[in-house]
Amino acid sequence: MVRKRRPKLAVWKFASCDGCQLTLLDCEDELLRLAGQVQISYFPEASRAIVRGPYDLSLVEGSITTPHDAERIHQVRRASKVLITIGACATAGGIQALRNFKDVREFLSIVYATPEYIQTLNKSTPIADHVFVDFELRGCPINKHQLIEVISAFLHGRKPNTPPHSVCMECKRRDIVCVMVAHGTPCLGPVTHAGCGAICPAYHRGCYGCFGPKETPNTNSLSARWSHLGVKEQDIVRAFRSFNAYAEPFRKEGEAHDRA
Amino acid sequence: MKTKVIKVDYLARVEGEGALYVKIKGDQVMDVRLKIFEPPRFFEAFLRGRNFAEAPDITARICGICPIAYQMSAVHAMEDAFGIKVEGPIRALRRLIYCGEWIESHALHVYLLHAPDFLGYEDAIQMARDHPDIVQRGLQLKKVGNEIVRLLGGREIHPINVRVGGFYRVPTKRELIPLMEQLHWAREAALETVRWAAALPFPEFERDYEFVALRHPTEYPFNEGRLVSNKGLDIAVSEYDDHFVEEHVSYSNALHSTIKNRGPYFVGPLARYNLNFDRLSPLVRELACDVGLHPPCTNPFKSIIVRSLEILYACDEALRLIAEYEMPDKPAVEIQPRAATGYGCTEAPRGILYHRYRLGDDGTILDAKIVPPTSQNQKMIESDLWHFLPSRLDMPHDQLVWHCEQAVRNYDPCISCATHFIKLHIERE
Ligand code: SF4
Ligand code: SF4
Numbered sequence: 001m002v003r004k005r006r007p008k009l010a011v012w013k014f015a016s017c018d019g020c021q022l023t024l025l026d027c028e029d030e031l032l033r034l035a036g037q038v039q040i041s042y043f044p045e046a047s048r049a050i051v052r053g054p055y056d057l058s059l060v061e062g063s064i065t066t067p068h069d070a071e072r073i074h075q076v077r078r079a080s081k082v083l084i085t086i087g088a089c090a091t092a093g094g095i096q097a098l099r100n101f102k103d104v105r106e107f108l109s110i111v112y113a114t115p116e117y118i119q120t121l122n123k124s125t126p127i128a129d130h131v132f133v134d135f136e137l138r139g140c141p142i143n144k145h146q147l148i149e150v151i152s153a154f155l156h157g158r159k160p161n162t163p164p165h166s167v168c169m170e171c172k173r174r175d176i177v178c179v180m181v182a183h184g185t186p187c188l189g190p191v192t193h194a195g196c197g198a199i200c201p202a203y204h205r206g207c208y209g210c211f212g213p214k215e216t217p218n219t220n221s222l223s224a225r226w227s228h229l230g231v232k233e234q235d236i237v238r239a240f241r242s243f244n245a246y247a248e249p250f251r252k253e254g255e256a257h258d259r260a
Numbered sequence: 261m262k263t264k265v266i267k268v269d270y271l272a273r274v275e276g277e278g279a280l281y282v283k284i285k286g287d288q289v290m291d292v293r294l295k296i297f298e299p300p301r302f303f304e305a306f307l308r309g310r311n312f313a314e315a316p317d318i319t320a321r322i323c324g325i326c327p328i329a330y331q332m333s334a335v336h337a338m339e340d341a342f343g344i345k346v347e348g349p350i351r352a353l354r355r356l357i358y359c360g361e362w363i364e365s366h367a368l369h370v371y372l373l374h375a376p377d378f379l380g381y382e383d384a385i386q387m388a389r390d391h392p393d394i395v396q397r398g399l400q401l402k403k404v405g406n407e408i409v410r411l412l413g414g415r416e417i418h419p420i421n422v423r424v425g426g427f428y429r430v431p432t433k434r435e436l437i438p439l440m441e442q443l444h445w446a447r448e449a450a451l452e453t454v455r456w457a458a459a460l461p462f463p464e465f466e467r468d469y470e471f472v473a474l475r476h477p478t479e480y481p482f483n484e485g486r487l488v489s490n491k492g493l494d495i496a497v498s499e500y501d502d503h504f505v506e507e508h509v510s511y512s513n514a515l516h517s518t519i520k521n522r523g524p525y526f527v528g529p530l531a532r533y534n535l536n537f538d539r540l541s542p543l544v545r546e547l548a549c550d551v552g553l554h555p556p557c558t559n560p561f562k563s564i565i566v567r568s569l570e571i572l573y574a575c576d577e578a579l580r581l582i583a584e585y586e587m588p589d590k591p592a593v594e595i596q597p598r599a600a601t602g603y604g605c606t607e608a609p610r611g612i613l614y615h616r617y618r619l620g621d622d623g624t625i626l627d628a629k630i631v632p633p634t635s636q637n638q639k640m641i642e643s644d645l646w647h648f649l650p651s652r653l654d655m656p657h658d659q660l661v662w663h664c665e666q667a668v669r670n671y672d673p674c675i676s677c678a679t680h681f682i683k684l685h686i687e688r689e
Binding site for chain 1: 311318325386396400403420423591
């Protein structure tokens with residue numbers, strides 16, 4: 001198929017650390033080539049130029065935490081043909097979703113001298129809670145190679161190849177010795193979505209779940225194993241409550257141990 | 261009298277979401293507001309109740325551009341609380357990973373965010389059409405910085421290998437050697453960067469700033485030192501709260517930081533350079549004077565040259581650290597938590613980043629305070645615009661707007677950092 005014009009790419013930001021969109025600029029070897037294949041039309045972190053929508057591909061980073069953003073995401077959706085969320089903030093509410101387990105008014109007064117200046121929602125929610133999302137890319141931050149894969153899959157009109165299995169599979173594939181079996185180090189690898197390349201076990205530490213839950217994770221069985229290793233209930237709760245705390249399987253597992 | 265308003269609804273080529281609002285009546289500036297509308301993310305609030313060991317991973321997520329800075333300030337604050345000092349090769353590796361972040365972050369700012377302003381492009385990709393080699397050089401420099409962070413930290417953004425006491429895994433000398441070849445290339449590229457940056461057209465603008473930076477007895481500062489200024493400040497990091505205050509203003513989600521009874525101050529590369537020139541290597545000092553940048557430099561637009569000089573310094577320092585490295589027996593020192601308060605301040609690429617934690621006896625965080633560089637520079641950014649505008653009001657509107665944006669970008673403000681929020685106590689009238 002010959003394209004008449006280059007597809008328009010937009011990068012949007014909601015509550016986030018900017019790390020996932022920075023991943024695009026961290027593609028040092030591919031950036032200029034990519035810029036030749038798409039028209040970077042809206043990407044404030046990199047450019048002051050704005051090309052009007054509609055956009056063929058929108059990458060959305062960050063979670064919804066303010067009334068204004070809850071409106072804005074609908075405008076973004078309307079202006080986008082394909083909308084892909086990038087990172088744990090956009091796909092699970094991010095670290096800022098830790099407020100979801102607390103009373104946000106209490107948070108406000110801890111943090112701000114004049115809370116009435118601040119507009120914020122009680123919960124930090126993923127993009128898919130608000131609008132239809134075409135594809136979700138996991139990770140806090142996302143993986144560079146997966147990002148390139150997702151963009152090029154879009155450019156070629158095919159499905160991205162980002163397998164839904166666990167970090168464990170990546171360890172096996174890389175021949176990394178299991179930190180839990182060999183050293184008794186608590187690891188979330190068995191329930192965590194692949195994509196990082198099993199970095200933590202490769203650096204002799206347990207996975208802390210930054211890619212969020214894999215497809216059909218057996219969190220219950222993993223917690224039992226952790227207890228067996230001597231991990232306390234409250235430590236299990238905190239392990240599930242980090243960068244993907246509001247992703248359903250992690251949220252439920254955290255709650256199960258919070259009650260105990 | 262005619263009233264003009266300069267509005268930039270969404271500041272581009274900075275980290276995070278901010279806007280600029282300037283009101284001018286006749287030839288007078290009436291109002292300048294750097295509005296930060298990045299939503300607050302409440303880090304200080306949810307750090308309470310977490311374990312000390314989680315702080316480096318959690319606070320890294322405040323900012324994707326300078327995660328090492330957050331991890332370094334956090335680990336040093338925790339070690340301060342537990343009465344530990346990390347020395348030898350582990351300390352050297354911490355300097356090395358910080359070199360990586362400086363190279364990566366400075367190259368990003370110099371080439372992709374700031375240079376297009378000087379050359380009249382809206383972004384680096386447009387600039388690359390006319391100057392492909394220059395943009396390529398910037399990207400490859402940035403890549404070398406990222407390689408260091410990736411090797412030591414596991415990945416470029418939110419590295420996983422930094423912990424209180426040291427690292428989870430330390431590299432062998434053999435693993436580090438391949439970096440040296442890249443660094444040799446990078447230092448040549450950095451030399452060219454300095455000469456190239458020094459030849460950019462600079463607006464004439466100088467001010468009498470109060471610069472604040474760390475100062476170490478022998479080194480150019482990364483992780484340690486006293487906090488000093490060119491106007492008499494000289495304190496230990498633990499005295500930070502006695503001298504600096506944060507104030508919450510209605511139009512910004514980020515707090516404004518000032519020195520008590522004195523007002524705004526300037527942190528970042530320019531401050532470091534002016535206060536620590538004598539700690540740079542002879543080569544960097546010589547080159548600086550060669551390109552006409554003998555300190556003190558008080559033109560904030562020239563921070564792009566200083567960033568380039570710091571890239572060069574970081575390349576040389578990284579080469580030295582690798583050459584001297586010997587793998588330690590253990591990747592980290594033992595930690596014994598205790599109830600205490602710890603303080604940490606390190607030099608993020610954009611300036612000092614202060615952390616304070618109060619900990620329970622099992623190492624649970626009871627209270628946290630984090631002051632990122634952008635909060636500290638915010639008031640100075642506004643103040644620059646107050647001074648910058650009056651003599652330029654007859655410029656065409658579009659050009660004036662662009663100049664204002666450029667003046668903001670001098671500081672490489674990181675708005676995501678600034679809005680994670682700080683616990684504060686202020687007096688209200
Ligand atoms: S998912 Fe993580 S890296 Fe990505 S924007 Fe959110 S906090 Fe940053
Ligand atoms: S191993 Fe787990 S915590 Fe570590 S980077 Fe991969 S997904 Fe994230």
